[in-house]
Amino acid sequence: MKLYSYYRSTASYRVRIALNLKGLAYEYQGVRGLRKGEPDFTRHYHALNPQGLVPLLVDGDVPLSQSLAIIEYLDELHPEPPLLPREPAARAHVRGIALYIACDIHPLNIMRVRKYLTQPLGHSQEEKMEWYRHWAVTGFEALERMLVGSPHRGKCCHGDTPTLADLCLVPQVYNAERFKLPLDAYPTLKRIHDHCLTLPAFIAAQPHLQPDVSEYAPNEEY
Amino acid sequence: MKLYSYYRSTASYRVRIALNLKGLAYEYQGVRGLRKGEPDFTRHYHALNPQGLVPLLVDGDVPLSQSLAIIEYLDELHPEPPLLPREPAARAHVRGIALYIACDIHPLNIMRVRKYLTQPLGHSQEEKMEWYRHWAVTGFEALERMLVGSPHRGKCCHGDTPTLADLCLVPQVYNAERFKLPLDAYPTLKRIHDHCLTLPAFIAAQPHLQPDVSEYAPNEEY
Incomplete structure (x- = not known):
């Protein structure tokens, strides 16, 4: 199998965890090559x-797109360890x-949207960060409430072993830390995140x- | 079962189709009551x-959130007719x-995002519509290419009977028509949409x- 990935992409991060698990x-x-607009790579990738x-x-x-579709596919073909509980x-x-993470937090804060806010919309770096914070805080507050209220919560979002929910949560917290969002108000998210990051x-x-970290300058933004 | 829905919500529309199928x-x-900020209803709903x-x-x-999670749940408990093919x-x-529709088209154009562009970001109605068009066109162009290139396409996105893909496509086309996006460039999407809308x-x-159409003024925007 070959995974086309970008090291900071949180959707790619989800799939990397699933493959490892x-x-x-x-x-x-x-x-x-896609980021740089190299015509050969871009043509190959878009095909x-x-x-x-x-x-x-x-x-x-067989090329498979969309991180959650890929993870469900891996879970169907390689059922152990399961990434979803059994009961409907x-x-x-x-x-x-x-x-909720994949549809209502992540898409509003990805690179192509941040870029669009700068150009053509002309927003400043500070306005872009305020946009980031608004959607991240809205999402994290709801997630914290959902998890605090769940009788099924354990070391992970559901029980003590990772599920699809943790595969989305951990990258989203990474992204929040990258953008310096304070996480003190979300102790449950943070505790689950920290537990998961003890797992190989x-x-x-x-x-x-x-492997592609070294291809980018440390603060290079796309 | 009780469905909390808003008539123009495309995510609600997906679930209504699944329940009907x-x-x-x-x-x-x-x-x-949620839209109007009625405290009792809002408290009840947020709980x-x-x-x-x-x-x-x-x-x-058992309250179930997220349209795609709800549809997968219905499909697991009520397998006929199946909303996903069998092969992984x-x-x-x-x-x-x-x-792709649920994560990369829909979330950028929903009400709360359109509202945020107006206030606090201060964009005009025309700039808001340009935002709408940008993400809708980007998404529809990719969808059209995906479907044209698929050997599995039939009357529906995959084969001749509706799947989860059609349950997302039809509401998204409805939304595009509502916002007057020209659809001539997407004949495959349009053909599948038109076929699905012959089904009861x-x-x-x-x-x-x-039933809640009558509670809203025709051009009321939230």
Whole structure:
């Protein structure tokens, strides 16, 4: 399998954790050529993935887009350890947390949106950060309430072993730390995040350990 | 089952189609009280759904949030007719289309984001519409390419019967029409949309047929 990834992409980070938890070897392919607009790489990548986003997992000759679709695919083909509970309402609860992060926090704060706020909309760096904070705080406050109120919460979002929810939560907290969002108001999120980052599969998936880190300047923003 | 819904919410629309396809009866509960900031309703709703978004399906005493999590739940408990194909790569393909709409088109153009662009960001109605068009066009162009390139496309996104992908596509096209986005460049999307809207489950789920339409002025925008 080959994973097209960008080290700081939180959606790519989710899939890296899943691959590690399942013990699946994969080839890491950075997408620096896409960022730089290299015509050959861009053409090749858009043919594989018309969405033009990362991550993309190519399994054999089948390209699979969208991180949550990829993770469900891996979970169906490689059921151990399971990334969803067995009972339908519990599965819906876990998917509900994952999708809240994936649909209602993440998309508002990704690179292409931050770029659009600067150009063409002409917002300052400070206004862009206020936008970031607004959606992150709205999302994290709701997530904290959801998790505090859940009788199923354990060391992880649901029980004591990682599920799809944790695979979304940990990268989102990484992203918040990257953008210097104070996390004191979200002790439950932070505790789950810190626990997950004691697990080898999460540790190895962290952005700063990916092979394409060195291709980017430390503060390079895309 | 009780569905908390807002007639024009495309995420609610997805769930209404799923309930209809499965032949499941449900009680429709509009959320006008939430929009109006009625304290009792808002408190009640936030206790059920800390995210504060629609839709929410309450099955027995279990509240389920996030439209795609709800639809997967319904599909697991009521497998006929199936809303996902059987084979893992095909399931991933269908989920990839659905998630592209749910994560990369829809969240950028929902009411709370449109409102934020007006206040506090101070953008004009025209700038807000340009924002809408930018993300909708980017998304629809990619979707059209994905569907044109798919060997599995039939009358619907995948084969000849509706899947999760169609349940996301049809509401997104409705939303585009509502905001007067020209659709000539997306004949494949339009053809699938038009086919689905010949099916009773889709017809009955349409926004203008929901019980809470009459609670809103025709051009009332939230």
